[in-house]
Amino acid sequence: MTDILLDDDAGIAQAGALLRDGALVAFGTETVYGLGADATNAAAVSGIFAAKQRPHFNPLICHYAAFEAAFRDVIPNEAARVLAAALWPGPLTMVLPRRAACPVALLTGAGLDTLAVRVPAHPVALALLRAAGRPIAAPSANRSGQVSPTTAAHVMQGLGGRIAAILDSGPCAVGVESTVLDLSGEQPILLRPGGATVEAIEALIGPVIRGGVTPGGALRSPGMLASHYAPSLPVRLNAATVLADEALLAFGPPLSRAGAVFSLSPSGDPTEAAARLFEGLRWLDAEGTRLGLRGIAVMPIPLTGLGLAINDRLSRAAAPRDEAGV
Ligand code: TXA
Ligand code: MG
Secondary structure, eight states: OOEEEESSHHHHHHHHHHHHTTOOEEEEOSSSEEEEEETTOHHHHHHHHHHHTOSSOOOOEEEOSSHHHHHHHBOOOHHHHHHHHHHOSSSEEEEEEBOTTOOSOGGGGTTOSEEEEEOOOOHHHHHHHHHHTSOEEOOBSSOTTSOOOOSHHHHHHHHTTTSSEEEEOOSOSSOSOOEEEEOSSSSOEEEEOOSSOHHHHHHHHOOOBOTTBOTTOOBOOHHHHTTOOOOSSOEEOSOSSOOTTEEEEESSSOSOOSSSEEESOTTOOHHHHHHHHHHHHHHHHHHHHHTTOOEEEEOOOOSSTTHHHHHHHHHHHHSOHHHHTO
C-alpha cells in the first residue's frame, strides 16, 4: 500500500517521520519527483535501488534544506560557493569531495569519494527536508529505464505498492532533472545538462567543460565515472574456497571465519548485502592490507534482485584497472 499524502503541515510532518524511520517517500521538487530515503541509512538507500529495480548502483543526489547543511558534508571550493549563493535553492547539483566526517552512507555515493549535493527550490520539498532533519538521497522516482515522473500519478503508476508514500505537491514546474556539475577536479565539468543553464553557470564561474569531454579528450560521462570505487587489493569473484592469504567478502554462511572476514548478509538477503557492500569492500581493503594479505575472495552472489547490481559493481572492482577505468 502506497499512501498519498497531502502537502499540508500534517502530510509533510508524516512524510518526514517516515523518512526518519527508514521508509521510502516520493516527493515533488521543482524538476521531477524524487524517490527519497534517509541518505545516512544504508539499508534505506538500498531500498531505493530495490524499488527502482536498478541493475547497477548509480551514485545518488543528496538533497538538503540549505547550503550550510550541504557544505557540512562536502568541501566547497570558491566556484561552489558562488554557484550556491546565486542558484540555490534551484535545479543545480554539484559534485564535490566528501568530508572525512560526512555521515552519508557510502552506498548513496556508490562508494565514490565525491558526493552530489543539491538544495531544491520547491517549498514543499524544502519543508520536507527540514522535517526530516537529515540529508535525503533521491533519484528520480521512476523504475529503471522509464522516464522521470512529474506528477504523483506518474509515480504511482511506476512505484505504487513498492514505496511507503508519495507526498503530492502537484505537477513539477521544470520537468527536466537538475544540471549536474562536477566541481571536484581542476575544471568544472558538465555531467548532465538540466534545469540550470550552462550559460547562467558560466556567467558566474567562467568556462565549463561540456559534453563530459576533457581537453585531453578523455570521456568523463557519468557512465565512465561509474568505474567508482575499486579496492587496492585484487578481487577474486565466485570463490568456492578462501586462500590463506586472502580476505573474505561473505554472502550467506561464510566459507571461513578466520582472518579478515566481512559478512554482507548472513541470511543471504541481497538488499541487506547491497547496503553493506561498499563498507565491506573498504573495510576488507584496509584490514587485508594491514594484515599483509594479497587479495579479497568474494563468495558467489545470486543474480536476483539487487544481486544483479552487486555483481555489476564487484565485476568492475575485479576487472583489470584500465578496463574498469580507474
Ligand atoms: O532533478 C534531479 O536532479 C532529480 C530530483 C529528484 O532532485 N534527481 C535525479 O537523480 O535526477 P538521479 O539519481 O536520477 O540522477 C543523478 C545523476 C546521475 O546522472 C548520476 O550519475 C550523477 O547524478 N551523480 C550523482 N553523484 C555523482 C558523483 N559523485 N559523481 C558523478 N556523478 C554523480
Ligand atoms: Mg533518473
